[in-house]
Amino acid sequence: MHGLAREERTLSDHNKAGRDDGKFGPRTRPTLKTIAEMTGLGVTTVSRALKDAHDISAKTKQRVRQVADAIGYRPDRAGVRLRTGKTNVISLVLDQTDKIPEFARRLIVGISDVIRETPYHLVVTPQARNDDPMTPIRYILDTRAADGVIITHIKPDDARVTALINSGLPFVTHGRCADARQHAYHDFDNRAFCTMAAQRLLSRGRKRLAMLSPPSEFTYYRESLAGLAAAATDANVPFEVLPGVDLDSGSEVLRQAGMALRHQDYVPDGIICGSEICALALIDGITQSGLTVGKDIDVIAKETSDLLNFTRPRIDSLREDLILAGQELARHLIDVIEGRPMDEIHSLGQPEAVWRTLPHTD
Numbered sequence: 001m002h003g004l005a006r007e008e009r010t011l012s013d014h015n016k017a018g019r020d021d022g023k024f025g026p027r028t029r030p031t032l033k034t035i036a037e038m039t040g041l042g043v044t045t046v047s048r049a050l051k052d053a054h055d056i057s058a059k060t061k062q063r064v065r066q067v068a069d070a071i072g073y074r075p076d077r078a079g080v081r082l083r084t085g086k087t088n089v090i091s092l093v094l095d096q097t098d099k100i101p102e103f104a105r106r107l108i109v110g111i112s113d114v115i116r117e118t119p120y121h122l123v124v125t126p127q128a129r130n131d132d133p134m135t136p137i138r139y140i141l142d143t144r145a146a147d148g149v150i151i152t153h154i155k156p157d158d159a160r161v162t163a164l165i166n167s168g169l170p171f172v173t174h175g176r177c178a179d180a181r182q183h184a185y186h187d188f189d190n191r192a193f194c195t196m197a198a199q200r201l202l203s204r205g206r207k208r209l210a211m212l213s214p215p216s217e218f219t220y221y222r223e224s225l226a227g228l229a230a231a232a233t234d235a236n237v238p239f240e241v242l243p244g245v246d247l248d249s250g251s252e253v254l255r256q257a258g259m260a261l262r263h264q265d266y267v268p269d270g271i272i273c274g275s276e277i278c279a280l281a282l283i284d285g286i287t288q289s290g291l292t293v294g295k296d297i298d299v300i301a302k303e304t305s306d307l308l309n310f311t312r313p314r315i316d317s318l319r320e321d322l323i324l325a326g327q328e329l330a331r332h333l334i335d336v337i338e339g340r341p342m343d344e345i346h347s348l349g350q351p352e353a354v355w356r357t358l359p360h361t362d
Contacts, residue, residue, distance in 0.1 A: 030073040038067050052117050088119045090333060091146035093127050093136050093160075095153045102305040103322060107174070110326020111150070118334065120147070129248075133160055141167050148333045150174065154185075156219050170336040172329050172345070176219050184336050184345035186328040188320045190220045190274070193351040194227030197272040197300045200316055200355070202235050204298055206270030209239040212254075212282060214274055215246045228272060240266055247274050251281040258285020261297075273301045276308050279315065294357060303354065318351035325349055 032050075036043045041064070049056045049064040067073075092111065094104055104124075111122055123146065125136045137160050140146050147170065151160055154175030161183055164171040172184040198209055211228050214221040225241065232239040245257045258281070261267060273279040279301035283293050291297050293313045301308065303317040332345045 030068075030071040032073075034071065035064060035067050035073060038071075039063060051119060054117065086147050087145065088121065089123050089146040090115060090120045090148050090150065090330070091123050091125050091136075091140055092150045093125045093140075093152070096126050096128050106304065106322035107152075107326040107329070110323040110328075111330040112326075113323070114327050114330035114334070120334075134163065137163055141169060144169075148172070148337050150329050150333060154219050155217055156222070170333060172333040172336060174325060174329060178219070180346070181343065184332045184342060186325055186332060186347045186349065188220075188325065188349045189351065190214075190223040191227035191230075193274075193302055193318050193320075194224045194272055195231045196318055196351055196353065197316075198228050198231035198235075198239075198270075200300055200353075201270035201272070201298055202231065202237065204270070204357075204359070206298055207237050208266065208268045209237060209270045209272070210242050210266075210268035211239070212271060212273040212275075212278055213241045213246050215248050220274075224272075224274060238266070240268070242268075242271070247278050249278070251277070254278055254281035255285040255288075258282040258287075259289045261286060262289050262291055269297050271297065271299045273299060276301045276303045276305065276317065280307075280311060283313070283315070298357075302351070308354070308356070314356040316357050317354045319354055320351065321349060 032043050032046050035041075035046045039046065041049075041060070045056065045060070046064055049061045050068060052061065090111070092108070094107075108122065108124070115122060125140070127133060127136055137149070137151075140149055141163070149164060149169060149171040150173075151164075151171065152174040154161070154173050154177060156178040158173075158177050161171075161173065161177050165182055172186065174186060176185050176187050177183065194211065201209060209228065209232050211224065214224060228239055242257065245254055249257070271282070273282060279299050283299055286293055286297060286299070293299055293315065298315070300316045300318070302320055304320050304322050308315060308317050328347045328349070332347070335345050336342070
């Protein structure tokens with residue numbers, strides 16, 4: 001009997017399963033063995049085909065998936081967990097206060113790119129900034145709901161990191177603690193971002209620098225400030241952190257801050273901003289105050305999307321590749337799960353300059 005005819009025959013037989021003496025009973029749950037018998041393939045080959053293994057031909061994968069879909073096969077995750085103690089789940093604990101939906105989307109795209117050919121699937125666990133940040137971590141630890149965890153928005157002394165280290169559950173962070181040697185991480189080089197941004201402003205003749213900073217509770221605030229301080233000190237120019245606002249401030253608050261800039265004791269002529277959305281709100285206020293961006297003052301932003309390609313006035317930026325960040329986080333977490341030495345599981349993304357403005361001329 002040819003393979004296709006056999007599959008059609010066994011599929012028909014399977015669909016009749018569960019009927020006994022004219023009564024409808026529960027249909028027999030299809031298994032890998034069911035698919036193997038219907039296709040004439042080995043159980044191991046079927047399993048690897050469903051996991052999209054690179055050494056299984058596309059034709060075989062398609063054939064196995066068609067049969068699996070036709071009979072309603074679904075992996076028995078409860079059975080897998082009982083046999084192996086694994087959930088095949090990766091949990092991304094995601095902060096909900098970010099102004100840019102692209103942050104979450106691009107991280108998820110990157111993570112998904114890597115885990116596509118693995119047994120793992122991704123579950124997003126929301127984290128509200130005003131809630132106890134330990135709540136989702138406690139849930140995951142108490143229920144063992146995941147084989148590994150990805151967390152973001154890291155503090156120098158982060159209780160979540162301490163709890164995960166003590167628990168032994170594999171995890172990776174987007175960002176670093178004060179002692180980053182204790183855990184796997186991927187981070188963006190915010191120190192380099194601010195140094196490069198300050199140097200760009202200085203090259204445009206700016207003499208009074210400022211930064212719209214991250215909230216001071218996070219590690220990347222320290223890194224950002226250190227980068228600005230290094231460049232400003234080398235050039236012997238003053239700098240400050242804009243008072244009363246940060247990257248978590250609302251758009252209207254930032255607009256009002258932009259309007260008030262020219263009336264402060266310290267009036268910057270070059271501002272570094274760690275978010276394109278925040279930069280646009282600040283620029284709107286600066287413009288309404290009567291200052292001209294690009295002439296009286298320059299703003300340079302970190303970008304994680306293509307938004308600044310379509311806005312006016314044109315401003316310079318430095319790009320953080322969040323899809324790459326997601327890919328690195330997923331690779332690192334799998335390395336931790338598989339027991340790779342911790343001191344090898346670190347990476348640092350570098351800023352990419354996107355200069356849109358012409359050189360400054362008096």
